[in-house]
Each structure stands twice: as structure tokens, then as C-alpha cells.
Amino acid sequence: KNEVEQSPQNLTAQEGEFITINCSYSVGISALHWLQQHPGGGIVSLFMLSSGKKKHGRLIATINIQEKHSSLHITASHPRDSAVYICATIGDKLIFGTGTRLQVFP
Amino acid sequence: DAGITQSPRHKVTETGTPVTLRCHQTENHRYMYWYRQDPGHGLRLIHYSYGVKDTDKGEVSDGYSVSRSKTEDFLLTLESATSSQTSVYFCAISELRQGSGEQFFGPGTRLTVL
Numbered sequence: 001k002n003e004v005e006q007s008p009q010n011l012t013a014q015e016g017e018f019i020t021i022n023c024s025y026s027v028g029i030s031a032l033h034w035l036q037q038h039p040g041g042g043i044v045s046l047f048m049l050s051s052g053k054k055k056h057g058r059l060i061a062t063i064n065i066q067e068k069h070s071s072l073h074i075t076a077s078h079p080r081d082s083a084v085y086i087c088a089t090i091g092d093k094l095i096f097g098t099g100t101r102l103q104v105f106p
Numbered sequence: 107d108a109g110i111t112q113s114p115r116h117k118v119t120e121t122g123t124p125v126t127l128r129c130h131q132t133e134n135h136r137y138m139y140w141y142r143q144d145p146g147h148g149l150r151l152i153h154y155s156y157g158v159k160d161t162d163k164g165e166v167s168d169g170y171s172v173s174r175s176k177t178e179d180f181l182l183t184l185e186s187a188t189s190s191q192t193s194v195y196f197c198a199i200s201e202l203r204q205g206s207g208e209q210f211f212g213p214g215t216r217l218t219v220l
Contacts, residue, residue, distance in 0.1 A: 096148030
């Protein structure tokens with residue numbers, strides 16, 4: 001069993017839909033990192049959070065340390081949100097999930 | 107965007123040949139990392155550096171070596187490339203040690219070993 005698991009692995013949506021991507025982990029952490037990998041391959045940091053919720057534009061990340069779970073939400077999804085979303089736990093080291101591939105169609 | 111470049115961006119080579127990938131940063135961050143990304147796996151740490159001439163192994167270091175002679179440059183060398191090293195390689199940098207803070211990634215290098 002992977003220490004960091006993401007679900008779903010693949011996700012398709014229509015433009016405008018509300019998207020939720022989940023990240024569950026089994027290790028003790030101090031924080032969690034959400035990253036976005038564009039179709040061209042570049043990786044961009046979205047959020048780092050250790051408690052509660054963070055919001056940036058249409059993106060919202062939440063974390064529940066006790067339940068060892070984090071979610072990334074995208075409101076009013078758009079085709080340009082199509083990417084792979086990766087969570088990584090921050091503890092003694094970074095452990096990356098395998099990513100959720102999101103495709104948003106017009 | 108953090109100033110991180112990788113070179114080359116794409117490389118095709120043959121089994122048994124040496125390969126060196128370069129990561130260059132303009133952010134003066136202390137920590138630099140090399141990861142590989144393969145289907146079905148999360149990013150996996152190969153080696154990292156915590157200062158000039160200070161490096162350590164990650165979880166998949168076999169077959170790789172690194173060097174950091176200047177703050178801004180971190181080199182990854184495959185002494186004798188094998189097909190199992192076909193992958194996409196990412197460099198990353200951070201101000202704090204891994205586990206303490208955010209990391210910023212380079213654009214990646216796609217390496218194919220025939």
C-alpha cells in the first residue's frame with residue numbers, strides 16, 4: 001500500500017463543474033503540498049498547508065490532520081485546468097502521490 | 107516562476123553510455139534535488155544537495171551520481187545508462203530542507219535510453 005494515495009486516478013468533467021480530488025496518507029506529516037503538472041510537463045506549486053483551508057482563485061485546498069486526508073477543489077472548472085494534480089506529504093521527507101489526471105471539456 | 111533551468115530538455119542515448127543532466131538555479135536556494143518520474147509512481151528522490159559539495163542519497167540512487175561545485179549548479183550523472191533509467195527527470199530547489207518547506211521544480215528532462 002502506498003503511503004500517499006490519490007483518488008480518483010483519472011477524472012473527466014464538463015466545463016463549469018465542481019471538481020474534488022482526494023489525497024489520503026498513512027504517515028505523520030507536518031504539512032501537505034499540492035502541485036499541478038501541466039500537459040507540457042512543468043510542475044507548479046499550488047498550495048502548502050498544515051491545517052484548515054487555503055483558497056487561491058478558483059482553487060481550494062483543505063486538510064484534516066486527524067483523519068490524514070486532504071482535498072483539492074476546483075470551482076467552475078475550465079479546460080485550462082486540465083492537468084495532473086499531485087499531492088505530497090511533508091514530514092521527514094517528501095512523499096508524492098501518483099497524481100490525478102484531470103481533463104475538462106468545453 | 108522560480109529561476110530553474112534544466113539541460114538538455116530531451117535526450118536519446120544508447121545503453122552503456124554516460125549521460126550528464128544539468129540543473130541551474132538563479133534563486134540562491136541552499137537545497138537542490140533530483141527526482142525521476144515514471145508511470146505508476148510518484149516522483150522519487152534520486153539524490154539531493156544541502157550545500158556546495160554536500161550531497162546525499164535518496165530512495166532510488168543506484169546507478170546515479172551527483173555533484174555540486176557551485177551553489178547554482180547541480181549535476182546528475184548516469185555513469186553507464188541502462189534502459190531502466192528511461193524516465194523524466196526533474197530538478198527542484200528549496201530554501202529549507204526537504205520536509206520543511208515548499209519546493210520549486212524545473213521544466214524536466216526526458217531521457218530515453220535505447
